[in-house]
Amino acid sequence: MQKLGVSTSLLSASDIFPALERGAIDATEFSMPRIDARLGFHKIAKYNYFPGWHQPATLFELLVNKDVWEDLDEKAQNQIRVACLATITTNYAEGEATNYAAMVDNVENNGVTIKQWSPEIIAAFQSAWDEVAKELAADDPFFQEVWADLQEYRKGYKTWQKIYLPRN
Numbered sequence: 001m002q003k004l005g006v007s008t009s010l011l012s013a014s015d016i017f018p019a020l021e022r023g024a025i026d027a028t029e030f031s032m033p034r035i036d037a038r039l040g041f042h043k044i045a046k047y048n049y050f051p052g053w054h055q056p057a058t059l060f061e062l063l064v065n066k067d068v069w070e071d072l073d074e075k076a077q078n079q080i081r082v083a084c085l086a087t088i089t090t091n092y093a094e095g096e097a098t099n100y101a102a103m104v105d106n107v108e109n110n111g112v113t114i115k116q117w118s119p120e121i122i123a124a125f126q127s128a129w130d131e132v133a134k135e136l137a138a139d140d141p142f143f144q145e146v147w148a149d150l151q152e153y154r155k156g157y158k159t160w161q162k163i164y165l166p167r168n
Contacts, residue, residue: 001128022081033102049116062084
């Protein structure tokens with residue numbers, strides 16, 4: 001967003017609502033519609049823009065010290081893997097199944113207007129991100145490796161997306 005001239009502020013979750021309320025910030029990107037609704041953002045933010053082009057899904061992570069992980073036996077490691085997989089799967093499914101209801105409720109009961117970014121704005125977001133990714137890749141070999149891998153995956157995924165998940 002800074003590449004586009006936006007002044008950004010990194011705030012903790014508990015500071016976002018009061019910052020919006022006081023006018024210290026003009027907008028926020030925080031979570032998905034059902035979480036935003038639960039936090040009451042509709043009380044102070046009457047416009048909701050989509051798509052969340054930069055975050056197609058909410059994912060979680062569990063970080064474990066490598067030495068601690070290696071000290072766990074295989075059974076414990078597998079239990080953690082399965083628990084993490086179940087958590088990710090459940091949260092992803094719940095989000096997909098419930099976000100639309102929060103959006104409808106926001107519009108019908110909370111006076112929120114849903115807007116869509118124009119193709120030109122999406123293109124500007126993409127262009128700015130491409131610049132950032134190029135800069136990060138130039139400065140960080142690991143980022144470069146991961147970014148190249150992701151680009152290869154996306155190229156391959158388009159085969160599936162075009163045939164099985166076409167967009168209207």
